[in-house]
Amino acid sequence: MIKRKKEKQNNNPFYDSTLKKRHASAARFKKFTLTSLLFSIAFLSFFLFDIVGKAIPAFKVAYIQTEVTFNEKSLDDTRFAVDKKYRDLVSRAWLRDIPSLLKENPNFMNTTITTWVLADDQVDQYLKGHHHKLKENEITFVENLLSQGLIENKFNAIFFTKGDSKIPEYAGLYSAIVGSVLTLIITMMVAFPIGVMTAIYLEEFSSDNKFTRFIEININNLAAIPSILFGLLGLAIFINLFGMPRSSPLVGGLTLALMTLPIIIVSSRAALRAVPDSIRQAGYGLGLNKIQVTRDHVLPLAFPGVLTGSIIGLAHAMGETAPLIIIGMIAFIPDAPTMVTQAATVMPAQLFTWAGMPEGMYIEKTAAGIVVLLTILISLNTVAIILRKKFEVKW
Amino acid sequence: MSTFESRKRSRELNEKLIKLALISAATISILTTFGILFSILFEAIEFFKLRSFWYFITGATWSPGVIGSQFGALPIFAGTFVITIIALGVAIPVGLGSAIYMSEYASATVRDYLKPLLEILAGIPTVVYGFFAAITVAPLVVKIAEFFGLEATFNSALASGVVMGIMIIPVISSLSDDVIRAVPDSQRKAAFALGMTHGETIKNIVLPSAMPGIISASLLGLSKALGETMIVVMAAGLRPNLSWNPLEDMTTVTVTIVNSLVGDFEFNSPETLSAFALGLILFVVTLILNMISLSLIRKFKEKYKVNTL
Amino acid sequence: MIENDNKTKIAVKNLNLYYGVNQALFDISANLYENKITALIGPSGCGKSTFLRCVNRMNDLIPIVKIDGSIIIDNKNIYDKDVDEVSVRKKIGMVFQQPNPFPKSIYDNVSYAPLKHGIVKKGRDCDELVELSLIKSGLWNEVKDKLNQPGTSLSGGQQQRLCIARTIAIKPEVILMDEPTSALDPISTEKIEALMLELKQDYTIITVTHNMQQAARVADYTAFFHLGKLIEYDETQTIFVNPHNKKTEDYITGRFG
Numbered sequence: 001m002i003k004r005k006k007e008k009q010n011n012n013p014f015y016d017s018t019l020k021k022r023h024a025s026a027a028r029f030k031k032f033t034l035t036s037l038l039f040s041i042a043f044l045s046f047f048l049f050d051i052v053g054k055a056i057p058a059f060k061v062a063y064i065q066t067e068v069t070f071n072e073k074s075l076d077d078t079r080f081a082v083d084k085k086y087r088d089l090v091s092r093a094w095l096r097d098i099p100s101l102l103k104e105n106p107n108f109m110n111t112t113i114t115t116w117v118l119a120d121d122q123v124d125q126y127l128k129g130h131h132h133k134l135k136e137n138e139i140t141f142v143e144n145l146l147s148q149g150l151i152e153n154k155f156n157a158i159f160f161t162k163g164d165s166k167i168p169e170y171a172g173l174y175s176a177i178v179g180s181v182l183t184l185i186i187t188m189m190v191a192f193p194i195g196v197m198t199a200i201y202l203e204e205f206s207s208d209n210k211f212t213r214f215i216e217i218n219i220n221n222l223a224a225i226p227s228i229l230f231g232l233l234g235l236a237i238f239i240n241l242f243g244m245p246r247s248s249p250l251v252g253g254l255t256l257a258l259m260t261l262p263i264i265i266v267s268s269r270a271a272l273r274a275v276p277d278s279i280r281q282a283g284y285g286l287g288l289n290k291i292q293v294t295r296d297h298v299l300p301l302a303f304p305g306v307l308t309g310s311i312i313g314l315a316h317a318m319g320e321t322a323p324l325i326i327i328g329m330i331a332f333i334p335d336a337p338t339m340v341t342q343a344a345t346v347m348p349a350q351l352f353t354w355a356g357m358p359e360g361m362y363i364e365k366t367a368a369g370i371v372v373l374l375t376i377l378i379s380l381n382t383v384a385i386i387l388r389k390k391f392e393v394k395w
Numbered sequence: 396m397s398t399f400e401s402r403k404r405s406r407e408l409n410e411k412l413i414k415l416a417l418i419s420a421a422t423i424s425i426l427t428t429f430g431i432l433f434s435i436l437f438e439a440i441e442f443f444k445l446r447s448f449w450y451f452i453t454g455a456t457w458s459p460g461v462i463g464s465q466f467g468a469l470p471i472f473a474g475t476f477v478i479t480i481i482a483l484g485v486a487i488p489v490g491l492g493s494a495i496y497m498s499e500y501a502s503a504t505v506r507d508y509l510k511p512l513l514e515i516l517a518g519i520p521t522v523v524y525g526f527f528a529a530i531t532v533a534p535l536v537v538k539i540a541e542f543f544g545l546e547a548t549f550n551s552a553l554a555s556g557v558v559m560g561i562m563i564i565p566v567i568s569s570l571s572d573d574v575i576r577a578v579p580d581s582q583r584k585a586a587f588a589l590g591m592t593h594g595e596t597i598k599n600i601v602l603p604s605a606m607p608g609i610i611s612a613s614l615l616g617l618s619k620a621l622g623e624t625m626i627v628v629m630a631a632g633l634r635p636n637l638s639w640n641p642l643e644d645m646t647t648v649t650v651t652i653v654n655s656l657v658g659d660f661e662f663n664s665p666e667t668l669s670a671f672a673l674g675l676i677l678f679v680v681t682l683i684l685n686m687i688s689l690s691l692i693r694k695f696k697e698k699y700k701v702n703t704l
Numbered sequence: 705m706i707e708n709d710n711k712t713k714i715a716v717k718n719l720n721l722y723y724g725v726n727q728a729l730f731d732i733s734a735n736l737y738e739n740k741i742t743a744l745i746g747p748s749g750c751g752k753s754t755f756l757r758c759v760n761r762m763n764d765l766i767p768i769v770k771i772d773g774s775i776i777i778d779n780k781n782i783y784d785k786d787v788d789e790v791s792v793r794k795k796i797g798m799v800f801q802q803p804n805p806f807p808k809s810i811y812d813n814v815s816y817a818p819l820k821h822g823i824v825k826k827g828r829d830c831d832e833l834v835e836l837s838l839i840k841s842g843l844w845n846e847v848k849d850k851l852n853q854p855g856t857s858l859s860g861g862q863q864q865r866l867c868i869a870r871t872i873a874i875k876p877e878v879i880l881m882d883e884p885t886s887a888l889d890p891i892s893t894e895k896i897e898a899l900m901l902e903l904k905q906d907y908t909i910i911t912v913t914h915n916m917q918q919a920a921r922v923a924d925y926t927a928f929f930h931l932g933k934l935i936e937y938d939e940t941q942t943i944f945v946n947p948h949n950k951k952t953e954d955y956i957t958g959r960f961g
Contacts, residue, residue, distance in 0.1 A: 013778040016791040018822055023790070026594030030500055036492025040513055040568075043561055050531050051523070197420035205417055215421050218428045224615070224685040225678065226622020228649050229431055232674045236434035240662065258427045265424070291413055319520025322624035322649070326656055348522040348625075355526050355629060363530060370523050377518060502767070581804040585867070587765060588798035589817040589874060590790050599816070604807055 051367050051374075057128045058368035060153040061169060062119040064090055064145060069112045070102055082117065085141060093170035094118040116154065121168035121361040127151070131360050159368060163334045164350060168361035171354070173369055178336035179249060179329070179344035180318060186253020186340060187260060187317050192310055194257075195264030199306075202265075203272040204294050223262035230259050231326025239327060247328035247343040255323050260313040267309020271302040304391030311384040315377050321348040347373050435678055438671035445665045451672060457635040459655065459666040466669050468676075470635035474645030478556040478631065479620040481641055485560025486616050490567025491609060497568075498575040499597055510572070517565035525629030528558035533630055540642055550632035550644035559626050563616045570615065574608025575601060577699050611691040618684040622677060624649040648673050710737035713878065713908045714759060719773035721754060721763065728754050730933045732773070736925075741900060741909045743923035743940065745916060747960060750929040752912045756880050759910065760796040761789040777878075794821060797871035801883040803863035805855030805870075810847050813855040814838065814870045821874060833873055840906075841869035842899050861892025868899065872907075879903065881911040885918065897922050916956065920944050928952045 066086050068074075074081035078095040094117055102108055123142055126132040134142065145151045163175030198215075206212040234255035238244045244251045275298050283293035324330070330349050337344040345353070347369065354366040443451070446466045454467020493513065497506050533554040540547035547553065578601050586596040602609070632644025633654060655670035662668075714736040721729035729751050736742050744752040754763065761782060763769045774781040782792050805813050814834045815824075824830045834851070838844040843865040847858070855866050864884060871879060881900075885893040900909055900922050913919050919926050920940060927937040928949075936943060936952045947953045954960060 011780070012786060013780050014782065014787045014791045014795070016788060016794070019788050019790055022592050022595065022820075023788075026592035029594040029598065030496075033492040033496035033500065036489040037496045037509065039489055040493055040516065040561075040564055041509070044512065044516060047527055051527065054530075194420045194423050197417050198424060201417035201421045205414060206421075215424060218425045220689060221428055221682060221685060222424055224618060224681060225428075225431060226618075226624070226649070226681055228622065228624045228652060229435065229674055229678055232438075232652070232671060233427075233431045233434050235656065236438055236671075237430060241434075261424060261427070289410065291410055315518065319518075319522070321520070321522045322628075322653070325624075325628075325653060330657070348520050351526065352522050352625065352629065355522075355529065366526055370526060373520065374523070377520070381518060579804075581800065581802055582806065584762070584800065585804045585806065588760065588762065588793060588800075589870065590793040590821060591817070592790055595820060599820075600806060 051370055054364055054367035055371040057130075058159065058364035059156050061156040061158065062124040062127050063116040063152055063154050064119050064123070065114065065116050065150045065152070066090070067112050067114050068098070068117065070098070070108045071110050075099060075102070086117075089120055089123050089138065089142065091118040091120050091167065091169045093165060093167040116152070118158070118169055119151070121359060123151075124169060125360050127153070128364075130364075159365065163336055164332060164345070164353070165334055166332070168357070168359040168365070171362070171365060173347065173350060173372065175333045175336040176345050176347045176350035176369075179333065179350075180346040182249035182337060182340050182344060183252040183256065183324075183329075183346055184314060184317060186249055187256040188310070188314060190254060190257035191260040191264055191313065191317075195261050195310075195313075196268050196306055198261070199265050199268035199272060200294060200299070203269050204290065204298065219262050219265055222258075223266070226322075227259060227320055228322040228326060230255050231323030233258070234323060234327040245341050245343070247331050247345075249337065249340040249342075249344050251327050252324050252329050252344070252346065253340070255327060256317045256320060259320065259323065260317045263313040263316060264306075264310055267312065268302070268306045271305025271309065272298060274305060275301045304387055308384045308388045311380055311387070315380040315384075318346075318377065318380075319348055319373065321346075321352055324349050325352070432678065435671050435674045438668055439675040441663070442665060442668035442672040445668065455637055457651070459669065460658070460660070464665060466665065466672075468648075468651075468673065470637035471646060471648055471651050471673070473637050474552065474631075474635065475621065475647040475649075477639065477641060477645060478552045478559065478627065478647055479617065481553060481556025482560035482563055482620045483613065483617060485557055486563040486567050486620075487613055489560075490564045490612070490616070491571050493564070494568040494571035494575060495597060495602075498572050499593070499601070513565050513568055516561065517569075519562070521562065521623060521625040522629070524558050524562050525625040525627075528555050528626050528630035532558055536642070545642060547642035548632070548644045550630065551642050552631065552645050553641040555627050555630040556641065558630065559620055559623055562623070562626065563619055566616045566619055567612045570612035571605070571609050574605040574612075574695060577608070577695075578604045579699065605695075607691045607695045611688040611695070614684045614688040614691075618681045618688070621684075622649065622681055624653065628653055648677055652677075708737075710740065712736070713738035713777065714910075715776040717774045717776065719755070719758060719775065720771070721751075721758065722770040722772075723766075724768040728932050729758070732934045734927060734934060734937050736908065736910060738908050739904055739906075740924040741904050741911065741922050742925040742927060743919035744910065744912045744927050744929060745914070745919050745955075746929035746935075747955065748914070749931075751932040752927075752929045753882055754932075755929065756798075756882055756910060756912050759878070759880055760798055761792050762798065764789055794874055795876050796878040796880060797874065797876040798880045798882065799864070799867050799871055799884050802887050803860060803867050805858070805863050805866050807854060807856055809852045810838075810855050810858070810866060811851040813866055814873045817870060817874045823874060837869040837873040838866075840872055840903070841865045842895060842902075843869055859892075861888050861895060864888060864892065864896060865899065868896075868903075872903075876907065878908045878910065881909065883912050883914060886914065893918075916944070928955060930955070 064086065066082055068081050070081070075098065078098050079087055081095055081098055082090055122132050122134050126134050126139065126142065142151065158170060159172045161174055162170060162172030165171040202212065202215065234251055238251045238254055239246050279297055279301065280293050283297045324346055329345050330353055331343055331345065333343060333345045351366050351369045351373070354362045354369065451466055451468050453469055454465060455469045456465045456467045457470060458465050497509060501509065533549050533551060536551050536554045537547045537549060582600050582604065583596055586600045591599070627647045627650050631650060632646050633650065634644055634646060635651070636643060636645040638645060652670040652673050655666055658666060660666040712735040716732055716734045716736070719729055719732040720727065732755060744756060746752050757763045758771065759775060763771065771783060774783055777795070780787065806816065808816065811834055814837050815830050818824050818833055819826065819830065824833050835844060838847060843862060846862060855863065858866060885896050888896070897918065900911070903909060911923070923940045925938065926940045926943040928935045928943060930951055936947060936949045938948070943952060944956055947956060
């Protein structure tokens with residue numbers, strides 16, 4: 001066997017024994033790089049799997065079917081609206097809403113109706129198999145109700161319609177969503193015009209002098225400054241110096257606007273640069289001045305790129321938390337704000353607050369909130385990519 | 396004045412106003428940088444009027460909120476250092492390895508799918524990473540440590556460091572991928588023609604040429620790690636701890652900044668102002684790292700006459 | 705075929721090459737002779753560079769390339785399954801159109817490959833090999849005092865001679881040259897042509913050139929390619945003075961290309 005192999009080698013003038021080691025080393029190197037790539041992908045999958053797994057239970061919540069009594073006694077102390085055995089098993093917060101339920105249905109007064117009542121978070125967590133604090137007798141009672149079909153998991157509309165609450169089963173993302181919307185409106189109203197105008201100035205109107213280079217250096221630096229320092233700026237200048245209201249979407253929006261400026265400037269500049277010079281030359285050739293050429297000819301062509309960059313900037317701002325914590329947007333906000341000067345919170349900050357709460361139900365709500373946030377971000381980025389592809393003109 | 400002249404005058408005025416508006420917009424970025432610098436500097440100076448700068452840099456006891464409160468930030472710097480090193484220890488090998496595979500080995504279709512996938516890692520909000528670090532990774536670290544007979548806290552530096560590293564992977568891989576592809580193909584051809592394997596070509600010819608860009612990417616990653624807040628606020632500890640053990644809890648500059656500001660202290664107390672002192676250090680260090688990184692990239696661009704970076 | 709006393713170094717038999725579905729080389733057969741300079745000429749896109757790259761299996765680096773046929777060197781088809789392409793390239797060196805020295809010192813440019821292949825070890829053996837290679841490529845006197853300078857600090861012509869030196873350093877038997885002087889000035893071109901004439905004593909040289917005068921000056925044999933086919937292959941004298949094929953004549957007289 002070995003003899004034949006040696007013969008083969010002798011007949012082959014290209015046989016080189018030193019190469020085996022080198023090829024093995026090259027193969028190992030390739031394997032290492034592939035492993036690194038797979039590690040990143042594996043993490044992403046593990047992460048998504050874990051978060052979605054934790055989030056799914058949150059989209060349904062337990063309701064108990066029982067009798068609710070509307071009379072003077074129960075309105076005075078809503079705990080008396082349900083039977084004693086149910087008192088610790090239903091949501092106190094749901095009960096507290098009884099007066100408003102009565103306002104909508106005044107004919108309920110002095111009647112007892114059978115309806116689905118939101119269960120206490122411990123019941124819900126028990127049914128989902130998580131850690132719970134139910135006592136033995138309570139467990140027996142719940143199992144009994146379950147077998148009678150008097151407990152059901154219904155879609156958790158509360159998550160989307162209610163604001164934050166110290167009572168876990170009643171906590172929702174609504175006020176945070178409104179807060180995010182208000183804050184981001186301010187952010188884009190400030191960052192978009194300033195960013196685009198800066199890009200137009202740098203690309204179309206400025207000459208290559210020290211001032212221009214200074215601006216470019218500043219933009220580069222701004223992009224690299226840790227986000228938390230923008231929070232310090234917001235605190236020291238917007239809140240302390242200008243006296244703007246703390247925790248408001250106004251201050252939050254301004255702070256995020258400054259952070260988002262570099263993204264919008266850089267992408268708008270790229271979009272403007274991509275418009276070929278022949279377009280401008282044609283305009284000048286027709287006797288138009290620079291402003292007209294830019295406004296009527298260059299800008300419309302660059303607009304898709306500008307829009308794409310702004311959407312990406314918006315997505316970035318939506319996920320920011322650290323600077324908003326510094327300016328106070330992590331207060332407890334049960335009701336959605338109606339003006340940009342009222343105290344508010346934003347989605348990522350709400351998730352941050354929930355993640356720190358002791359009750360187990362907040363974990364699934366945080367995970368669900370993450371899923372909502374990621375869905376919005378993925379949608380935004382997809383829209384941006386589609387826009388870019390759709391309006392991509394090959395010059 | 397004829398209508399022609401008056402129209403020309405108003406048009407010129409219009410042009411001047413528009414130009415003024417554009418320049419004003421552009422100066423806002425300058426104002427912002429200086430605004431950050433001066434507001435932080437001003438408050439930091441107020442802090443250093445109350446407490447010693449030297450002790451701040453070198454002292455090992457950080458105990459706010461008590462009579463005779465001391466503000467020695469050394470354990471905080473140490474904690475930041477440990478967690479950052481762990482993060483880079485994950486991000487640089489994985490990021491560089493991924494970049495090499497995508498730019499040198501992967502086919503075009505594979506590359507088209509995998510590159511955006513890595514970009515997704517960059518788009519995940521840090522609060523989400525923080526949640527994952529605190530709820531999933533930290534307990535996992537405790538379990539794994541137990542398996543090896545070691546003891547890890549639920550706020551281990553390892554947990555937040557690893558997750559931070561994963562967050563930084565796209566920073567390293569994206570820029571490294573760009574610089575590796577910018578190395579001219581003629582160099583690779585020369586190496587192959589001399590009888591080098593692909594691995595040898597990459598290790599001895601491509602990577603050394605791309606090194607300034609790779610270092611630049613690493614510095615950017617370092618800068619990002621230093622400034623990262625949410626992951627460490629949610630998963631790392633609050634206790635300044637001067638230790639090298641990654642299984643222990645320790646705190647960072649960014650966590651301390653947050654803590655100093657959400658307390659109940661007066662704005663002009665040393666407790667609150669210490670946040671600005673730490674902010675100043677963070678600002679200066681990240682600024683220096685950023686400038687070095689940019690100049691390295693600029694040199695690389697000049698050398699290979701690239702415009703794609 | 706040509707009758708002569710020459711020893712065949714490279715025997716090409718029915719070589720076909722495809723880029724995906726597009727065929728680029730059609731049934732090429734020729735015997736390339738040892739210690740001679742063979743020039744490959746033809747209009748742009750005729751396949752002469754593609755053919756050249758087949759000889760040291762550089763086309764293998766392009767994924768969509770498919771090769772049919774054989775190239776036999778030292779009685780072995782280099783496209784056989786048991787032939788390592790890396791070892792082929794040790795025996796068959798290549799110099800490119802654009803000089804491409806590594807961003808290393810002049811010394812390291814020359815010593816890199818021999819050290820990697822284990823031809824010499826670091827130290828005196830290596831120094832001697834570097835010196836010998838630089839002498840043979842006619843560059844030694846110009847760089848002997850600045851071996852530590854980067855290879856890229858040399859002029860274009862010097863860089864190309866450095867590339868030749870680093871190719872010689874791995875002790876190949878064949879040197880392939882892909883338009884080695886088209887990016888250089890006339891004086892450097894002259895130096896390199898003189899170098900080629902010297903080198904042929906020790907190496908077999910195949911050179912692609914779009915400059916017919918160059919082929920006439922240096923080549924012993926010339927092969928004329930057109931649209932992926934080998935039209936005519938003969939002694940250079942014959943090709944230029946008395947070509948057998950009309951297409952060859954048209955090209956030589958400048959009717960096309």
